[in-house]
Amino acid sequence: MSDVGYGEEPTQDDLDWAEYGKTFTPATQIELLNATSEKLVGRTALVGIVLAAGGLVAVSSVLANSLSRGWAIAAVTMAGGAILVALVTQVRWPRKVRPGDIHDLKRWHADYVGWRRTALAFASFLLVPAFLAAAVAAGVALTAPPAPPAVNVTATTVPGADGGAPTQTLTGSVTIPAQGSDDVAEITVVANGETVVRMRQAASAGTIAASFEAKGVQTDVGITVTATSAAWKCVLNLARPRGEVCRALAAE
Amino acid sequence: MPELKLTPSTFACRIHDNREKLTPLVRGAVIQRTAAFMVGGANDFRVVVECPGAGTKEDGAHPLTFSGKWSRE
Numbered sequence: 001m002s003d004v005g006y007g008e009e010p011t012q013d014d015l016d017w018a019e020y021g022k023t024f025t026p027a028t029q030i031e032l033l034n035a036t037s038e039k040l041v042g043r044t045a046l047v048g049i050v051l052a053a054g055g056l057v058a059v060s061s062v063l064a065n066s067l068s069r070g071w072a073i074a075a076v077t078m079a080g081g082a083i084l085v086a087l088v089t090q091v092r093w094p095r096k097v098r099p100g101d102i103h104d105l106k107r108w109h110a111d112y113v114g115w116r117r118t119a120l121a122f123a124s125f126l127l128v129p130a131f132l133a134a135a136v137a138a139g140v141a142l143t144a145p146p147a148p149p150a151v152n153v154t155a156t157t158v159p160g161a162d163g164g165a166p167t168q169t170l171t172g173s174v175t176i177p178a179q180g181s182d183d184v185a186e187i188t189v190v191a192n193g194e195t196v197v198r199m200r201q202a203a204s205a206g207t208i209a210a211s212f213e214a215k216g217v218q219t220d221v222g223i224t225v226t227a228t229s230a231a232w233k234c235v236l237n238l239a240r241p242r243g244e245v246c247r248a249l250a251a252e
Numbered sequence: 253m254p255e256l257k258l259t260p261s262t263f264a265c266r267i268h269d270n271r272e273k274l275t276p277l278v279r280g281a282v283i284q285r286t287a288a289f290m291v292g293g294a295n296d297f298r299v300v301v302e303c304p305g306a307g308t309k310e311d312g313a314h315p316l317t318f319s320g321k322w323s324r325e
Contacts, residue, residue, distance in 0.1 A: 005260040007274070007316025010300050014317045018300035 040086040047079040050134035062141040071137035078130035085123035146177035149246040170214040178203030185229040192221035265303040277301040
């Protein structure tokens with residue numbers, strides 16, 4: 001086999017690609033790297049939009065579910081890693097270069113381009129699983145059933161002043177899945193037939209969440225917490241805390 | 253950086269006896285500007301270079317396409 005390669009008449013396709021190849025100058029390589037770095041930082045913001053499913057899911061809903069929270073943390077970690085790598089590539093070390101010396105210029109260029117190219121490729125690839133994890137987190141949050149309603153009350157005995165009878169402080173919380181954005185829960189705490197707490201709590205991010213406190217409540221009396229929303233009625237009797245506390249109103 | 257080996261090692265025009273000029277031109281076209289991008293991938297090349305021709309107005313420079321393979325020694 002001859003070790004001589006003979007030239008052929010170039011096709012128009014050859015000439016077009018050769019012309020395009022002339023645009024890959026050392027300067028455009030650096031411009032390409034800088035543009036990639038800037039784009040990466042901008043695109044990571046999209047991970048947040050995917051996480052919130054374009055506004056359909058509140059971040060609190062994503063974090064409320066342990067599975068979606070795990071995916072969200074993975075997405076944010078990877079997106080953060082991509083940002084970090086992209087930012088590091090924008091750091092420039094002061095290095096002397098003699099622009100008139102082509103050898104020195106080439107060495108400077110190789111130093112500049114070399115690791116940045118690998119780092120930016122890594123960061124770009126990192127964004128793909130970040131987007132996927134964000135999409136999974138949003139999907140899990142969208143499809144997961146809402147957390148069941150819950151009523152919690154803690155009674156703390158407070159010694160009476162000047163030898164008086166002790167009292168108790170009631171602290172508690174109510175969490176009920178909202179029927180809609182305009183759902184409201186009516187919450188009352190009754191001690192010995194007397195209403196010590198009455199409040200209304202509106203829905204926020206798909207949940208009605210309220211906390212309350214009542215001080216100076218007489219001890220050794222029956223305490224009942226009632227929370228009623230459009231879809232749920234919860235009744236917690238501190239003297240008889242067993243059994244199902246909350247019932248769906250539609251099921252009654 | 254390792255020396256780049258081209259196969260074939262010599263490049264010529266079928267009309268003009270310019271292989272001493274064309275071979276470095278092809279070599280330069282393969283290396284030029286592509287060094288930073290040459291990581292992995294296929295090791296075949298196809299470049300367009302200008303054959304200087306006979307150096308006269310009637311028989312001047314004309315483009316030629318050369319193909320081959322490159323490797324690092």
